[in-house]
Every structure is written in C-alpha cells, then in structure tokens.
Amino acid sequence: MVPFCEVDAGHARAEGEGDRSLAHWRTVHERFWREHSADGRGLDDQMPVVCERFTLVHPVPSS
Secondary structure (H helix, E strand, O other): OEEHHHOOHHHHHHHOOOOOOHHHHHHHHHHHHHHHOOOOOOOOOOOEEOOOOOOOOOOOOOO
16 A cells, blocks of 8 residues: 555556556546545545556466
C-alpha cells in the first residue's frame, strides 16, 4: 500500500492499460475515484492505494 501520489511508473506500466504511462494511470484512476466516491471527497493524494502484482503460475495453453 502506498499513497496515491507515490504510485510509480513501474506499477502503471505493469498494469498495462492505455499507453502504460504514469500520467495515463493517474488520469484514469483519479477520474474513477472522483466519480465513484461514496463520501463525495473523491480523491486525496495521500489516500492509500493497494498495488498488487500477480505471477501467472499455470498459463493457459494457446490453441
């Protein structure tokens, strides 16, 4: 867990969305949290963000 403002470019790239840049990641995630915040606060640069990485253990065979 890291504050929103400390999510790094490596995490944004690994997430693989958009152009995989940190700027894109921040824009998309900020918009989401502002639109879907239950308390109206929306987004705070210090709010905790869970950054997880997963390892594919059993790949699906290609057809």
